[in-house]
Amino acid sequence: MALSGVKNDRGELRILENLDELRTDLADYIVELSEAAVKERGVFAIALSGGSLIGLMGKLCEAPYNKTVDWAKWYIFWADERVVAKNHSDSNYKLAKDGILSKVPIVPSHVHSINDSVSAEEAADEYMFVIRQLVKTRMVSVSDISDCPKFDLILLGMGPDGHIASLFPNHAVLDETEEWVTFITDSPKPPPERITFTLPVINSASNVAIVVTGESKAEAVHLAIDNVEPNCPSLPARLVQPTKGKLVWFLDKPAASKLDDLQFSE
Numbered sequence: 001m002a003l004s005g006v007k008n009d010r011g012e013l014r015i016l017e018n019l020d021e022l023r024t025d026l027a028d029y030i031v032e033l034s035e036a037a038v039k040e041r042g043v044f045a046i047a048l049s050g051g052s053l054i055g056l057m058g059k060l061c062e063a064p065y066n067k068t069v070d071w072a073k074w075y076i077f078w079a080d081e082r083v084v085a086k087n088h089s090d091s092n093y094k095l096a097k098d099g100i101l102s103k104v105p106i107v108p109s110h111v112h113s114i115n116d117s118v119s120a121e122e123a124a125d126e127y128m129f130v131i132r133q134l135v136k137t138r139m140v141s142v143s144d145i146s147d148c149p150k151f152d153l154i155l156l157g158m159g160p161d162g163h164i165a166s167l168f169p170n171h172a173v174l175d176e177t178e179e180w181v182t183f184i185t186d187s188p189k190p191p192p193e194r195i196t197f198t199l200p201v202i203n204s205a206s207n208v209a210i211v212v213t214g215e216s217k218a219e220a221v222h223l224a225i226d227n228v229e230p231n232c233p234s235l236p237a238r239l240v241q242p243t244k245g246k247l248v249w250f251l252d253k254p255a256a257s258k259l260d261d262l263q264f265s266e
């Protein structure tokens, strides 16, 4: 049985009994947000991450979701990408294409992947330009408190070190507040060159979901969510604090195993 509730100011927690329940709950949540965005704005702008997240989104390619979702209204972006060719096994685009995008009727021109034939710096600049054009036409909304794009949903995974997108602990990239998209060339996790949404963009989204499974991430989940002393100011996952949007954590039981006193109703 799932546990769910709100934990201090760290958003809503959904702790699922097993991976199958997590996959279903995640698919239901994404579909609900896509229906609301399409009803309100006519489109759904969703940013994906790489890693284990894509496999956990797999139910979207199955019945009933594959037939009922209004795929033609989806606009796809990436919260981060590794600077490798699109057919490289490290590519977040390839992962999403093989795992989801090739299995549902997404409009190819709505898939906004990152240019893989230029440097990391150029790719970040270009991606920001692409997003800027889509903000102008309101395919992507704009935040009313900053000039940042306001994605309908940003989906994040989290590494055992607490990184989200390609924002790593104690890295200068966490201080980037001017750019929407930036790049790094020294990622502690290979490959070294990556581009990533910055924290202001992530925190301007209408909805952010962080999806984490497995015991190896339990300590980082605890540090990111609980009121720990000393606080972990440079743990990237802890810095996800949507200004006006909603944050939801999807956790399996092993990932949630180190959280302090869970007192949610079952």
Ligand SMILES: O=C1O[C@H](COP(=O)(O)O)[C@@H](O)[C@H](O)[C@H]1O
Pocket: 049, 050, 051, 052, 053, 080, 081, 082, 092, 156, 157, 158, 159, 160, 163, 164, 165, 166, 189
């Ligand atoms: O390198 C990355 O890692 C994170 C976490 O991946 P996971 O496999 O541990 O879930 C991922 O969210 C990010 O997009 C990716 O580039």
